[in-house]
Amino acid sequence: MKAGDLGELALRNLREALLRNSLTTLGVAVGVASLVAMLSLGVGLQELASKRLSQSGLFNTVVVTPRTNLRGLGRPRPANSSPSRASRPLDEGARQEMERLPNVVEVYPQIRFFTEVRYAGNPYTTMVAGMPASARGNGAFDGIQGSFFSGPTADEAILQIEFAKELSDHPSTLLGEELVLRYAERQALGAQTGVSDPVNGDSDDGAGSGFSIVPREKKLRIAGIVETEPAAGFGGFGSGRVLIPLEVAAALRAAQVNDLRDVVRGTKGKPSYASLTVRAKSPSQVEGIETAIKNMGFSAFSLLDATRNLRLFFAVFDLLLAIFGSLALAVATLGIINTLAMAILERRREIGVLKALGAADRDVKQLFFVEAGVMGLLGGTLGVGFGWLIGRAVTWGTNIYLRRQNLPPAHVFSVPWWLVLGAIAFAIIVSLAAGLYPASRAARLNPVEALRYE
Amino acid sequence: MIPASDGVAVSAERVSRHYQMGSALIRAVDDVTLEVCAGEFLALLGSSGSGKSTLLNLMAGLDRPTSGTIFAHGRNLSEMSRLELARYRSRTVGMVFQAFNLLPRMTLEENVELPLRLAEVERSERAGRVREALERVHLEKRLSHRPSELSGGEQQRAALARALVNRPALLLADEPTGNLDSATGEGILLLLREIQQSLGMTIVLVTHERPLGERFADRIATVADGRLVSDGVKP
Ligand SMILES: Nc1ncnc2c1ncn2[C@@H]1O[C@H](COP(=O)(O)OP(=O)(O)OP(=O)(O)O)[C@@H](O)[C@H]1O
Ligand SMILES: [Mg+2]
Numbered sequence: 078m079k080a081g082d083l084g085e086l087a088l089r090n091l092r093e094a095l096l097r098n099s100l101t102t103l104g105v106a107v108g109v110a111s112l113v114a115m116l117s118l119g120v121g122l123q124e125l126a127s128k129r130l131s132q133s134g135l136f137n138t139v140v141v142t143p144r145t146n147l148r149g150l151g152r153p154r155p156a157n158s159s160p161s162r163a164s165r166p167l168d169e170g171a172r173q174e175m176e177r178l179p180n181v182v183e184v185y186p187q188i189r190f191f192t193e194v195r196y197a198g199n200p201y202t203t204m205v206a207g208m209p210a211s212a213r214g215n216g217a218f219d220g221i222q223g224s225f226f227s228g229p230t231a232d233e234a235i236l237q238i239e240f241a242k243e244l245s246d247h248p249s250t251l252l253g254e255e256l257v258l259r260y261a262e263r264q265a266l267g268a269q270t271g272v273s274d275p276v277n278g279d280s281d282d283g284a285g286s287g288f289s290i291v292p293r294e295k296k297l298r299i300a301g302i303v304e305t306e307p308a309a310g311f312g313g314f315g316s317g318r319v320l321i322p323l324e325v326a327a328a329l330r331a332a333q334v335n336d337l338r339d340v341v342r343g344t345k346g347k348p349s350y351a352s353l354t355v356r357a358k359s360p361s362q363v364e365g366i367e368t369a370i371k372n373m374g375f376s377a378f379s380l381l382d383a384t385r386n387l388r389l390f391f392a393v394f395d396l397l398l399a400i401f402g403s404l405a406l407a408v409a410t411l412g413i414i415n416t417l418a419m420a421i422l423e424r425r426r427e428i429g430v431l432k433a434l435g436a437a438d439r440d441v442k443q444l445f446f447v448e449a450g451v452m453g454l455l456g457g458t459l460g461v462g463f464g465w466l467i468g469r470a471v472t473w474g475t476n477i478y479l480r481r482q483n484l485p486p487a488h489v490f491s492v493p494w495w496l497v498l499g500a501i502a503f504a505i506i507v508s509l510a511a512g513l514y515p516a517s518r519a520a521r522l523n524p525v526e527a528l529r530y531e
Numbered sequence: 532m533i534p535a536s537d538g539v540a541v542s543a544e545r546v547s548r549h550y551q552m553g554s555a556l557i558r559a560v561d562d563v564t565l566e567v568c569a570g571e572f573l574a575l576l577g578s579s580g581s582g583k584s585t586l587l588n589l590m591a592g593l594d595r596p597t598s599g600t601i602f603a604h605g606r607n608l609s610e611m612s613r614l615e616l617a618r619y620r621s622r623t624v625g626m627v628f629q630a631f632n633l634l635p636r637m638t639l640e641e642n643v644e645l646p647l648r649l650a651e652v653e654r655s656e657r658a659g660r661v662r663e664a665l666e667r668v669h670l671e672k673r674l675s676h677r678p679s680e681l682s683g684g685e686q687q688r689a690a691l692a693r694a695l696v697n698r699p700a701l702l703l704a705d706e707p708t709g710n711l712d713s714a715t716g717e718g719i720l721l722l723l724r725e726i727q728q729s730l731g732m733t734i735v736l737v738t739h740e741r742p743l744g745e746r747f748a749d750r751i752a753t754v755a756d757g758r759l760v761s762d763g764v765k766p
Contacts, residue, residue, distance in 0.1 A: 078649060
């Protein structure tokens with residue numbers, strides 16, 4: 078029989094036993110819907126997690142430190158390590174070189190220091206951290222009260238909520254208030270009139286390279302208060318309770334740990350960084366960047382292994398969801414087999430007549446096969462629609478819950494195109510497989526027996 | 532002996548069809564040798580259970596003999612594959628049954644079109660041929676009716692149109708009047724005769740009503756308990 082006739086007859090047969098065939102198709106649809114829903118949830122959660130994680134900066138950052146580490150200082154250097162490579166300073170030149178590496182978004186120093194902050198006449202000792210402007214896109218600032226820094230050099234501060242509570246019982250009233258930051262400025266000896274106590278005795282001996290610390294104050298406007306602790310890479314501003322723009326922090330030239338080291342190494346007047354944070358475009362590029370930086374002669378660390386484990390987790394998670402979804406589809410498959418097998422019993426006579434009129438085994442087989450396929454196609458399409466609706470409902474419900482918890486809305490569901498087409502194709506294939514047995518049984522039916530009186 | 536194709540439409544040569552039912556062997560058709568000439572109208576008579584239908588199904592290629600051979604238009608049916616037998620039924624044979632066997636969910640037009648679909652006749656040709664076949668049985672006004680909306684006689688005429696639409700050389704009718712009153716039955720057989728005269732095909736009519744056979748057939752063969760007991764021109 079020609080394909081057109083086959084299709085027409087199949088459709089007509091499906092229409093004739095409308096109730097039974099719709100129920101079977103609905104069964105397929107429910108199976109496909111649960112499969113689509115499960116997988117969409119898997120994909121959605123995975124997207125959400127990797128988006129949040131890349132926002133958190135944990136997985137797309139590399140922390141760079143000079144290769145000479147503290148352990149190595151006291152010990153004799155191993156013979157095979159080249160001294161020139163090991164002692165390369167982590168300075169501005171190195172920073173710019175790293176920034177030119179492919180797939181690097183930015184490279185910024187970690188500026189963080191303990192200092193005294195005055196508010197309403199009371200002193201507080203706390204950790205101050207510099208934030209790069211790019212941190213604005215960080216998920217941690219989603220729930221900010223007030224606003225982010227108005228500019229990269231604004232004299233503004235963002236307080237962490239815990240610290241804000243120390244300052245005032247009503248943290249929100251702090252917005253727009255003034256905070257005084259007291260800090261120590263490093264100055265070369267002799268260049269300053271009002272010399273305070275020299276910082277450390279060790280470096281004082283080094284002629285000409287010593288410096289003194291001058292106390293200073295800076296007025297900052299409180300621009301915002303954040304709930305969560307913003308993180309920009311592990312070893313980032315985690316412990317900062319007062320956040321100020323990175324450039325402002327750099328300009329303060331506050332006494333940092335590495336100042337001492339500079340002196341020890343004797344790099345005159347040229348500041349170097351204790352560590353730099355390199356941000357990659359995406360977690361997948363971290364590995365290459367890490368290798369490139371190591372080749373430049375620095376130590377580099379990333380949480381790459383953690384992302385690998387994360388991917389493994391989601392692979393297993395998806396697999397489990399797919400298994401549960403497939404179970405539903407397996408039940409639907411049995412439904413198709415049942416419907417077609419029942420149809421053979423019911424249509425014995427019809428099959429006999431078709432054969433008496435000249436239908437070959439192949440024609441009968443194909444007819445049943447096409448009927449199964451059409452149920453699969455309709456069920457699959459309907460199922461994808463159902464699955465999508467389930468997804469919408471779950472997203473809706475989740476977001477109501479999140480809103481109650483004062484959390485930002487999230488897309489926990491994602492129905493990508495490959496899933497839509499894949500699910501429909503899968504439904505058709507499964508239905509055809511389900512039709513295989515009934516179809517070949519129908520084809521082998523003995524027409525003489527089928528035509529004998531009922 | 533291979534019968535010449537011209538002159539002989541179907542021939543059965545020492546054909547048997549046995550069924551093993553446990554320890555009992557049922558000889559539905561037993562050692563039957565029979566020739567049907569081209570253009571002949573043969574009536575196959577016999578009481579119920581004598582093996583008429585079984586023999587007819589063997590001629591139709593719906594069943595295979597336990598032993599013996601059947602030639603149809605010079606071709607040995609036993610040597611044909613299942614697919615070739617299906618082609619043979621589609622192109623050479625037309626069948627009519629006692630129970631009409633129209634597909635209840637299809638209109639008359641669709642029922643009659645079915646053999647054309649199976650024979651892969653061009654779509655453009657079909658409507659004309661369906662109409663022509665239904666005109667022959669005087670049902671051209673009932674194209675879009677379903678079988679259940681027709682009387683028994685009309686249904687059997689529609690079945691006849693369906694059997695004829697592929698212009699078969701061999702028409703096999705298994706008690707086509709069995710479910711009809713005698714007047715309607717006679718009407719069907721008259722129609723059959725008339726069509727045979729205009730189209731010139733071979734007819735094998737299975738019936739247990741001797742008078743009908745005597746009135747319409749050219750020749751009568753009688754079977755009893757699977758065996759051919761008489762074969763001859765009507766007395
Ligand atoms: N599949 C089968 N298995 C066993 N016995 C069968 C089978 N088919 C037919 N028979 C037997 O073969 C014999 C002939 O059957 P058949 O149907 O050919 O008779 P018939 O002459 O057409 O009778 P009727 O006039 O009642 O239609 C019967 O005794 C029947 O029981
Ligand atoms: Mg019979």
